[in-house]
Amino acid sequence: MNATTTAPPGAAPAPSEVRSAQYDAFHAARARTDLVARLYAEAMGEDYPVEVAASSSCDWPLLGLLAARLRMRPGRLLVDAGCGAGGIGLWLARALAVRLDGFDLSPVAAAQATARRAHFLGPAADRAVFRVAELENTGLPDGCAHGIVCVDAFGRAADRGAALHELGRVLAPGGRLMVTRALRRGADPAWHEAVAAAGMTQEHVDERPSEPAMWERVYRLWVAHADQLRHELGEAPAENMLREAHQMLPKLRGRRAVLLTLRRLPEDPAAPAAVDRMAGPGRQTGDGHAPGERTPQ
Numbered sequence: 001m002n003a004t005t006t007a008p009p010g011a012a013p014a015p016s017e018v019r020s021a022q023y024d025a026f027h028a029a030r031a032r033t034d035l036v037a038r039l040y041a042e043a044m045g046e047d048y049p050v051e052v053a054a055s056s057s058c059d060w061p062l063l064g065l066l067a068a069r070l071r072m073r074p075g076r077l078l079v080d081a082g083c084g085a086g087g088i089g090l091w092l093a094r095a096l097a098v099r100l101d102g103f104d105l106s107p108v109a110a111a112q113a114t115a116r117r118a119h120f121l122g123p124a125a126d127r128a129v130f131r132v133a134e135l136e137n138t139g140l141p142d143g144c145a146h147g148i149v150c151v152d153a154f155g156r157a158a159d160r161g162a163a164l165h166e167l168g169r170v171l172a173p174g175g176r177l178m179v180t181r182a183l184r185r186g187a188d189p190a191w192h193e194a195v196a197a198a199g200m201t202q203e204h205v206d207e208r209p210s211e212p213a214m215w216e217r218v219y220r221l222w223v224a225h226a227d228q229l230r231h232e233l234g235e236a237p238a239e240n241m242l243r244e245a246h247q248m249l250p251k252l253r254g255r256r257a258v259l260l261t262l263r264r265l266p267e268d269p270a271a272p273a274a275v276d277r278m279a280g281p282g283r284q285t286g287d288g289h290a291p292g293e294r295t296p297q
């Protein structure tokens, strides 16, 4: 997923109860069959992290970047914002030995994530909690998290400025927010001002150049399996997915996928800044601009 439940570009966002019910329907339908996971796996090939089974562009390279860029210490709190069925946050919580608070607009997704805790964390399952909350109103205390990941969910916030401000509020000084974004090639960003207004700086921009082609494979597979999707997921969730596929396929060529690392300023300005050892040729670093916001994702 998918923007299976998003409004068309330019349309007013549906009220949160309506969006929540739509996401509930998708997550419930997805859990009834492994068809959607199989189609993602086919589209991503060996880059598909089977255990994580995300509803998003999450592949092994993205998981690697999240783990490396977060630079978290064991025992600290990671937040998975718009966590869906929780696989990304749980995988990171296990890999980094951190505590996890995941939240999602969808109660069904939060319940699914809760049910997966023991698989990832075994006897330490209660190191993770999942809740129903919104990006614009997380219910978390100020400065509680040293890391936040938000994979393919930020673009769904009804008010992105409010969501950015809220996630910045939740970050501890020096903590990092990692957010996937789909941008329009060559468009001019309003991003830097919004990041600064939320008390953060942009530390890295990691390009994800193979992502648009991956989405093209995903969408073509959905279209090719339309009848099977209707049969196994039900009419409404399948139609939402197919609508998204038809809307997005013509737009993918102009799409630029990035992973942004935003950092809350450390309290001690003399603290050494992290060095971008991962920046390489053709990769933009924190000084670069991330041109313009793009569409719904």
Ligand SMILES: C[S@@+](CC[C@H](N)C(=O)[O-])C[C@H]1O[C@@H](n2cnc3c(N)ncnc32)[C@H](O)[C@@H]1O
Pocket: 001, 002, 003, 023, 053, 054, 055, 056, 057, 058, 081, 082, 083, 084, 085, 086, 088, 103, 104, 105, 106, 109, 133, 134, 135, 136, 150, 151, 152, 153, 156, 157, 158
């Ligand atoms: C594309 S899915 C990604 C889920 C998960 N991050 C992953 O990568 O598997 C987007 C998720 O964002 C959630 N969502 C949408 N709008 C939200 C909001 N305003 N606040 C919190 N969660 C939201 C949806 O319920 C859905 O689970």
